[in-house]
Amino acid sequence: AQSVWGYDSDNGPERWHENYPLAKGDKQSPIEINSKEVQHDSSLSSWHASYDPGAAKTILNNGRTCRVVFDDTFDRSVLRGGPLSGAYRLRQLHLHWGSSDQHGSEHAIDGVKYAAELHMVHWNPKHGNFAGALKQPDGVAVVGIFLKVGNTPKPEMKRILEEIENIKTKGKEAPFQHFDPSILFPKSRDYWTYHGSFTTPPCEECITWILLREPIEVSSDQMAKLRSLSKNAENEPMSPLVDNWRPPQPLKGRIVRASFK
Ligand SMILES: CC[C@H](C)CCC(=O)Nc1ccc(S(N)(=O)=O)cc1
Numbered sequence: 471a472q473s474v475w476g477y478d479s480d481n482g483p484e485r486w487h488e489n490y491p492l493a494k495g496d497k498q499s500p501i502e503i504n505s506k507e508v509q510h511d512s513s514l515s516s517w518h519a520s521y522d523p524g525a526a527k528t529i530l531n532n533g534r535t536c537r538v539v540f541d542d543t544f545d546r547s548v549l550r551g552g553p554l555s556g557a558y559r560l561r562q563l564h565l566h567w568g569s570s571d572q573h574g575s576e577h578a579i580d581g582v583k584y585a586a587e588l589h590m591v592h593w594n595p596k597h598g599n600f601a602g603a604l605k606q607p608d609g610v611a612v613v614g615i616f617l618k619v620g621n622t623p624k625p626e627m628k629r630i631l632e633e634i635e636n637i638k639t640k641g642k643e644a645p646f647q648h649f650d651p652s653i654l655f656p657k658s659r660d661y662w663t664y665h666g667s668f669t670t671p672p673c674e675e676c677i678t679w680i681l682l683r684e685p686i687e688v689s690s691d692q693m694a695k696l697r698s699l700s701k702n703a704e705n706e707p708m709s710p711l712v713d714n715w716r717p718p719q720p721l722k723g724r725i726v727r728a729s730f731k
């Protein structure tokens with residue numbers, strides 16, 4: 471029987487469409503960004519995040535990623551501006567990473583893959599709730615931040631990585647409070663934006679992607695910490711949680727706009 475979707479050969483991205491037909495849609499994510507084909511759009515305004523550190527609730531390992539969950543029951547932590555109209559509520563953030571520093575990001579820029587990619591997931595409250603928002607083309611907005619291995623690692627990542635000890639195996643969850651995720655943003659607000667999908671099943675095409683051009687730096691040790699997470703539950707055989715990324719999908723004529731020249 472088809473096991474639940476994942477990133478292994480028997481349940482990975484090449485087979486998702488068997489249970490999730492949207493995976494073969496024509497607005498799928500991630501994509502390969504080719505700078506030469508990007509259109510600079512001077513009408514794109516800058517985006518603004520106003521997050522309440524008190525909205526952070528818990529951090530969990532769901533066997534596929536490490537996710538921080540926020541209180542999104544009212545307009546408490548919101549993203550606005552850029553390609554968006556209205557305020558989108560921050561719901562969760564999570565990461566995708568590789569088995570080595572040379573790969574792990576989902577989007578690629580001119581063939582360059584980063585060691586990891588952090589996603590901050592927001593939804594449009596005009597659609598009532600998250601489940602309703604993912605049925606709408608303007609339902610969800612995800613800010614993507616690339617993580618690059620370098621020698622001036624960003625101390626702000628430490629808070630998330632320190633919690634990893636407490637959520638080593640699938641199903642583990644720990645309190646994660648008083649955290650403002652905007653400390654993770656790089657200096658530059660330059661971004662690319664395009665319309666796409668969840669990069670995991672059910673692959674709904676409801677996402678306005680806002681990909682930040684400037685990566686944040688992490689150390690190789692920090693990446694090793696991320697790779698010490700397991701996709702198995704506590705009493706199951708050890709299986710490292712690595713390579714939880716979907717490869718780039720066909721652009722199918724979509725335009726990628728840049729906020730910068
Ligand atoms: C039932 C709908 C959905 C499974 C609820 C869970 C969820 O939030 N999924 C999700 C969110 C973000 C991304 S990504 N990687 O940022 O494109 C991928 C999947």
Ligand SMILES: [Zn+2]
Pocket residue numbers: 564565566589669
């Ligand atoms: Zn993601």
